[in-house]
Amino acid sequence: MLFEARDYRDYLRKYLASLPKNGRGELSRLAQHLGVNNTLLSQVLAGTRDLSGEQAFALTRYWGFDETHTDYFLTLVQIERAGTKAFRDHLDEKRRRLRDENKKLANRVKTRTRLGEEERRVFYSSWIYSAIHLWTTTNPEGVTVDEIANRLGVARARVQTTTAFLAEVGLIVSHGSRWRVGVESTFLEHGSPHLPPHHRNWRLRAIEKAETITKEELMYTAQVTLSREDFEKIRALLVETIDRSAKIVLPSPAEDLACLHVDWFWL
Numbered sequence: 379m380l381f382e383a384r385d386y387r388d389y390l391r392k393y394l395a396s397l398p399k400n401g402r403g404e405l406s407r408l409a410q411h412l413g414v415n416n417t418l419l420s421q422v423l424a425g426t427r428d429l430s431g432e433q434a435f436a437l438t439r440y441w442g443f444d445e446t447h448t449d450y451f452l453t454l455v456q457i458e459r460a461g462t463k464a465f466r467d468h469l470d471e472k473r474r475r476l477r478d479e480n481k482k483l484a485n486r487v488k489t490r491t492r493l494g495e496e497e498r499r500v501f502y503s504s505w506i507y508s509a510i511h512l513w514t515t516t517n518p519e520g521v522t523v524d525e526i527a528n529r530l531g532v533a534r535a536r537v538q539t540t541t542a543f544l545a546e547v548g549l550i551v552s553h554g555s556r557w558r559v560g561v562e563s564t565f566l567e568h569g570s571p572h573l574p575p576h577h578r579n580w581r582l583r584a585i586e587k588a589e590t591i592t593k594e595e596l597m598y599t600a601q602v603t604l605s606r607e608d609f610e611k612i613r614a615l616l617v618e619t620i621d622r623s624a625k626i627v628l629p630s631p632a633e634d635l636a637c638l639h640v641d642w643f644w645l
Contacts, residue, residue: 380447380554381477386434386454387423393555396519411440429455441555442523442538444545450476493564497547501564502572505579506532510540511549511559515632520556529635584639601645609644616640 383389394401409416412433421427434455438448453473460466493501501507509530514521523541527534541557544550551560566573591597620640
């Protein structure tokens with residue numbers, strides 16, 4: 379949505395209209411973030427005032443824009459504030475160049491199906507990367523930084539740095555101030571050095587969740603003695619359960635985020 383805009387006010391209007399209840403209350407939150415009153419932003423939207431460069435930059439931080447999106451939005455604001463036609467034309471050429479570069483990047487991202495080794499190291503270093511990646515699938519219109527932070531209970535600044543990485547590697551894509559899923563799935567083969575930290579990160583989340591488990595959820599822990607033959611029988615049952623669960627999950631609408639752990643090992 380941002381790179382389709384040629385007027386930053388038009389982008390702001392569409393941004394507000396894209397939010398639930400047409401963005402009711404969002405103007406106040408934006409004003410509070412900028413340290414101004416609602417009247418100033420209303421005047422900006424009406425075209426009687428302009429954002430300053432500092433205010434425009436603060437908005438890009440609020441939205442969690444990456445460098446390219448930040449440059450594009452700031453350029454839109456500069457175009458409106460330009461005092462001469464020559465300078466305005468120069469800025470408009472910059473706008474077109476940024477738009478075209480973004481299209482090329484988007485096309486490159488669509489062709490990516492696998493993370494590089496260093497990208498994998500980062501992605502599997504914390505549960506938050508895969509959680510945010512999955513959460514962007516729950517809304518076809520995308521999710522905002524604030525929605526992610528509120529749902530996952532993490533700091534807004536952490537969400538911003540994480541979404542910037544996920545966007546860089548093509549796992550999510552920007553749609554204005556919202557993030558949509560890009561490459562939908564990731565996979566670790568057996569024996570990958572990234573599997574242990576991946577398992578560990580999500581099991582630590584399970585330990586945290588144990589303090590607030592509800593009746594609708596399930597946690598089960600048991601230590602048993604049994605024969606090696608029966609150990610294999612139970613393993614086969616668990617594999618079958620995982621397979622049946624996957625067949626349910628794959629076609630299921632993405633409405634919320636859950637985590638399944640299955641552990642069966644000799645003590």
